[in-house]
Amino acid sequence: MIKKIWAIVKKDIISELRSKEILTSMIIFSMLVVVIFNFTFEPGSEIVKAAAPGILWVAFTFAGILGLNHSMVSEKENSCISGLILSPVDRGIIYLGKMLGNIIFMLIIELVSLIFFAVFFNISLLPFLIPLVIVVLLATIGFASVGTLFAAMSINTRTREVMLPILLFPVMVPVIVGAVKSTEFLFKDKPISDILNWIKMLGAFDIIFIVISYLVFEYVIEE
Amino acid sequence: MTSENIIQIENLTKNFGNKKVLKGISLNLKKGETLGLFGPNGAGKTTLLKILSTLSKPTSGTVKIAGFTPHEHEEELRRSIGIISHDSFIYNNLTAWENLLFYSKLYDVQDPIVRAERVLTEVGLFERKNDLARTFSRGMQQRLTIARALLHNPEIIFLDEPYTGLDQHATQLLSDLLKRLYEEKRTIILITHDLSIGYKVSNILSILVNGQIVFLEKCRNIKEDDFIKIYHEKVQNSKS
Incomplete structure (x- = not known):
């Protein structure tokens, strides 16, 4: 099972390293968001600390949408998705492979975006780096778990670029709220105990939606 | 049906909403046979192949391939088939x-x-x-x-319009390969619009029109010209 999941992840990574389609568009988009908001607010001011979590997660989520769309479009080329479905592999494994690939791409973008964000907004992330990494990781897993399922769902629709965010964002509200609130508390130097409930909620969301998506993926990609 | 049949299809139907695409297909193939499946666009050929390859589920009827049914042994079934189509x-x-x-x-x-x-x-x-x-x-x-x-x-191979867009050299290479697969006793279902090529590489010929098999005959029992004539008659009849 792990061998097959890794085969799908490795295939996506090699493919992306050659085409650079997903990462390039995601990086450009998230950098644009950071740069545009940087012109709006004075770096280091109090208002930046209030708005920063929102700015950061706008960049992450919208860049994530681009990545999710691209990741499934690449499977549409030459009907490769049919090649995957026709192989003797549990369709849940295909889901886990695609989801893991999406998580890796999103984490790369988030790392790059965080560095740019810290530089442009003059915010030091080091004092709360570990809890921030935990929040980003949990929210990214939640985002990719539902996003991979919905990206597969919208792959055959003509307006998939519009369809994916319409389907995804209502379900993602708990993750986005949890991630923004946790990041806000961290930026305001509040104790870790204050965000513990949000972290628990993100963890629960991840587990619930990975299990549900794993089980229903089979029906989503069926013709 | 006999135990020799490697592909068993019984009373297979497929509906897309109100549209009946397959209307009670029954077909048996023995190991090593090559079935040429012909028909006009929209006859249901690709839908039939999609059901056989587990890409799509039938509305009713049963399918058994290499002893496996799609619902109970989906992965084993998929392992026993290879698919060549115009999608690579x-x-x-x-x-x-x-x-x-x-x-x-x-x-x-x-x-x-x-x-x-x-x-x-x-x-x-x-x-x-x-x-x-x-x-x-x-x-x-x-x-x-x-x-x-x-x-x-795989012991069973499905080919859906494999000749589409191929030059003469690639067409010859594919026909040679089909002959070799036939000699190796693989069971083949070939969908093609090229009646002449299809006739040459198949040993059973069938015509699917409007979701029904309207002709099924061993290749040795019919000449190529006669088959082409029958094909055009059947397609013409379906339109009138």
């Missing part, structure tokens, strides 16, 4: 070699390197194994598709 299922940003190694992992192929080398040599692409699939011509892509479909050594 090939990743353009991977090399020919990487594509085959990827699929060999999904199919749990024993000795994947030996097997990949063998199928690439068979289709004449071994020298180009490290080239990206996107740099291949249509004919070369189709040869790589054949290599991918044969990688796991």
